[in-house]
Amino acid sequence: MEDALEQQNKEQSYNKDKKKLVIEKINAVMFILIGLINIICASKLTNILPLIIGSAMILTALIALIYNITKKEYKTLDTMKIPKNAVSIILGISILFKGNNAIPFISIIWGISGLKKGTKGLDVALYNKVQGKKFFWELIHAIFELVLSILLIYNPFEKITEHLVLLGVEMVINSLKYLFKDETYKNIDD
Numbered sequence: 420m421e422d423a424l425e426q427q428n429k430e431q432s433y434n435k436d437k438k439k440l441v442i443e444k445i446n447a448v449m450f451i452l453i454g455l456i457n458i459i460c461a462s463k464l465t466n467i468l469p470l471i472i473g474s475a476m477i478l479t480a481l482i483a484l485i486y487n488i489t490k491k492e493y494k495t496l497d498t499m500k501i502p503k504n505a506v507s508i509i510l511g512i513s514i515l516f517k518g519n520n521a522i523p524f525i526s527i528i529w530g531i532s533g534l535k536k537g538t539k540g541l542d543v544a545l546y547n548k549v550q551g552k553k554f555f556w557e558l559i560h561a562i563f564e565l566v567l568s569i570l571l572i573y574n575p576f577e578k579i580t581e582h583l584v585l586l587g588v589e590m591v592i593n594s595l596k597y598l599f600k601d602e603t604y605k606n607i608d609d
Contacts (some may be wrong), residue, residue: 438486439486439490442482442483442486443597444598445482446479446482446483447594447595447597447598448594448598449475449478449479450475450479450590450591450593450594451590451591451594451595453471453475453587453590454586454587454588454589454590454591454594455587455591456471456587457583457584457586457587457590458584458587458588458591459587461580461581461583461584461587462580464583465522465579465580465583466519468519468522468525468579468583469514469515469517469518469519469521469522469525470515472511472514472521472525473511473512473513473514473515473521474511474515475511476507476508476510476511476514477507477508477511477512477515479507480504480505480507480508480511481504481508483500483504483507484501484504484505484508487500487501487504488501510528522575522579523575524575525575526571526572526575526579526582527571527572527575529568529571529582529586530567530568530569530570530571530572530575531568531572532568533564533565533567533568533571533589534564534565534568534569534572536564536568536593537561537562537564537565537568538561538565539561540557540558540560540561540564541558541561541562541565543557543561544557544558544561560592560596563589564589567582567585567586567589570582
């Protein structure tokens with residue numbers, strides 16, 4: 420009887436993990452598409468950037484929010500995923516309402532987010548170096564992320580088109596890295 424219950428619990432856990440993986444892959448593919456659009460149509464996108472970014476933030480955060488509610492993330496304070504999803508939805512809505520006046524705000528949000536990702540990338544690169552694993556490309560990417568983030572924070576008003584291209588490249592690289600990274604990196608990233 421206990422073996423049957425244990426097997427059932429394992430199957431339920433596997434199904435939940437499989438659903439999470441599908442949702443995360445959908446988000447990654449969406450960010451690849453957004454990144455490619457940024458690269459190809461950067462100059463045209465400046466005027467509709469708030470619509471694209473606001474909508475993408477709302478959609479991805481809403482998908483994650485629904486998933487996190489069904490996963491009952493609210494039963495623990497360890498992850499704070501549901502409040503993070505709610506904040507992303509609120510930011511997405513405010514970007515939509517501010518329109519073109521939100522472009523500096525978008526740049527600063529991306530800059531802060533990039534600093535967080537860049538420092539995480541540095542941490543992963545150092546971890547991999549200490550563990551005797553490959554670290555060079557992770558280190559280069561982390562430095563690129565940090566430099567781009569600083570530029571976005573300190574210069575959000577000018578050259579938004581160039582930032583869109585670079586952010587498009589970053590979105591594609593990060594999403595591809597997520598889709599193809601190994602399990603060790605996924606655990607560190609989570």
